[in-house]
Amino acid sequence: MALIITDECINCDVCEPECPNGAISQGDEIYVIEPDLCTECVGHFETSQCVEVCPVDCIITDPDNTETEEQLRAKYERITSDNG
Template identity: 70%
Template sequence: MSLYITDECINCDVCEPECPNEAIYQGEEIFEIDPGRCTECVGHYDEPQCVEVCPVDCILPDPQRRESEETLFARYEALMDEAS
């Protein structure tokens, strides 16, 4: 499943540069994650890098977007094709 950022976000900006898929962006009030670009770092890292660096633990799995590792890897491959 992709991740989302809760309203507990303090806008510290440490997550955005860690995202290898550029899925994190500044929303109207807090940072947000584009679920169409989030792979939970599958294909890049063993763990989601945004979760690793978040000081307030406000990045969680999105219960509305349950996705298998295969789906996340397919998204990773599509994003890499798009980038080249």
Template identity: 65%
Template sequence: MALMINDDCISCDVCVPECPNEAIATGDDIFVIDAGKCTECVGYFDSPQCIDVCPVDAIVPLVAA
């Protein structure tokens, strides 16, 4: 599964350097996560690092439509 950044994002940039897969990039208004690259840090850490550092809890599981 992958993660996504919702509209609560304040574009603080703290999550970008934490991603071991370089899956987080600047979007139009907020940061975005490339679902094809996101592994939720499996194989690197015990928990998703972007979620751990996000000050506003804007990173959530991607919900398939």
């Protein structure tokens, strides 16, 4: 699944630089995650880095973007091959 940032976000700026895919950006009011770029850090790390650093635990799985580990890995492969 891709992740989403809830409205509990305090705009602390710690999640954006942790995303290896560049999926996190500042939205109108809070940070947002682009689901087409979010692999939950599959291919990069064992755990989602944004979730690890979030001080208010406002980053959760997106029920509207359910993906298997294999789908996340395929997305990672696509993203990294596009950038290479």
